[in-house]
Amino acid sequence: MAKPEFWKNNKNYYDLKSYWRNLFGCTVHKLSIDAGFTCPNRDGYVAQGGCVYCDGRGSKLRQIGALPSVTDQIISGKKYYPAASKFIAYFQTFTNTYAPVDKIRALYDEALAQDNVIGLSIGTRPDCLEPDVIELLSKYIALHHIWVELGLQTVHDKTLKLINRGHNYQQFLDAVNNLASSGVNICVHIIIGLPGESREDVLQTAKTLARLPINGIKIHSLLALEGTVLGNMYKNGSVKIISKEEYVSLVVDVLEILPPEVVIQRLTADGYRDIFLAPQWAANKLDVLNSINRELELRNSWQGVQRGRA
Numbered sequence: 001m002a003k004p005e006f007w008k009n010n011k012n013y014y015d016l017k018s019y020w021r022n023l024f025g026c027t028v029h030k031l032s033i034d035a036g037f038t039c040p041n042r043d044g045y046v047a048q049g050g051c052v053y054c055d056g057r058g059s060k061l062r063q064i065g066a067l068p069s070v071t072d073q074i075i076s077g078k079k080y081y082p083a084a085s086k087f088i089a090y091f092q093t094f095t096n097t098y099a100p101v102d103k104i105r106a107l108y109d110e111a112l113a114q115d116n117v118i119g120l121s122i123g124t125r126p127d128c129l130e131p132d133v134i135e136l137l138s139k140y141i142a143l144h145h146i147w148v149e150l151g152l153q154t155v156h157d158k159t160l161k162l163i164n165r166g167h168n169y170q171q172f173l174d175a176v177n178n179l180a181s182s183g184v185n186i187c188v189h190i191i192i193g194l195p196g197e198s199r200e201d202v203l204q205t206a207k208t209l210a211r212l213p214i215n216g217i218k219i220h221s222l223l224a225l226e227g228t229v230l231g232n233m234y235k236n237g238s239v240k241i242i243s244k245e246e247y248v249s250l251v252v253d254v255l256e257i258l259p260p261e262v263v264i265q266r267l268t269a270d271g272y273r274d275i276f277l278a279p280q281w282a283a284n285k286l287d288v289l290n291s292i293n294r295e296l297e298l299r300n301s302w303q304g305v306q307r308g309r310a
């Protein structure tokens with residue numbers, strides 16, 4: 001199987017920048033938004049304490065003091081990019097579908113009303129997609145570019161339980177099927193290096209996702225952060241943290257399994273510098289990305305190559 005021409009890039013995988021350039025003919029940027037949502041896996045609705053690796057800030061540093069409006073956050077975010085850019089409003093912090101649908105609609109509508117905002121990317125959990133929310137999202141797709149980012153991390157229920165995700169694989173599958181029927185783009189988040197997971201477990205996650213109607217993926221390594229259950233496990237030596245070599249090799253294995261149409265939205269973790277404990281190698285994002293690219297070149301390999309060999 002040859003490297004797919006529709007990527008129109010010089011990479012060995014289909015990155016988000018290339019996908020958006022192919023789709024819209026221009027550069028598109030994501031603007032992160034904290035819309036004041038919380039998480040049912042922390043507030044007691046599903047569970048308390050949250051996922052073992054969660055630092056309680058919900059993917060992004062929640063700022064001190066009153067939260068600026070969605071409009072103000074978009075205006076400030078745009079300042080970093082050329083005026084002619086197009087934007088996706090990224091509802092990133094905590095669980096961005098965890099509220100009554102009228103409240104959710106008002107926040108999404110506010111974002112979509114801003115100049116040059118062509119769509120939404122909505123981070124959420126598989127157990128937080130009520131039918132009225134999916135119906136709302138399906139109504140946007142005629143005029144807007146809509147993604148839902150589903151935190152899964154692994155397809156293995158034993159690990160989901162161990163990391164206190166508060167949902168199982170079947171709930172994820174139901175969410176994927178419901179979202180796919182609505183026409184919304186689905187991006188799945190997975191973590192490599194979860195406690196107790198073998199190489200085969202990670203490959204099984206990739207093989208399972210490769211058969212599902214998903215459109216994108218974010219991959220990152222397990223991070224031990226200060227103030228988390230996992231951080232304490234790391235400090236007392238009860239969890240093994242993956243090496244850079246193992247991580248790079250597994251990322252490339254996963255890329256080889258995924259279909260070439262699946263958009264690769266992330267290959268390594270971002271941020272958390274102030275509370276970062278381990279692995280140290282993950283703090284150098286550029287080096288991790290370069291190592292993944294080098295491994296792909298060394299193997300003379302690219303995303304989806306395994307499907308051609310099957």
Ligand code: SF4
Pocket residue numbers: 039040041042049050051053054055056058059094095125151165
């Ligand atoms: S679902 Fe996200 S915000 Fe909620 S506990 Fe887990 S990592 Fe934290």
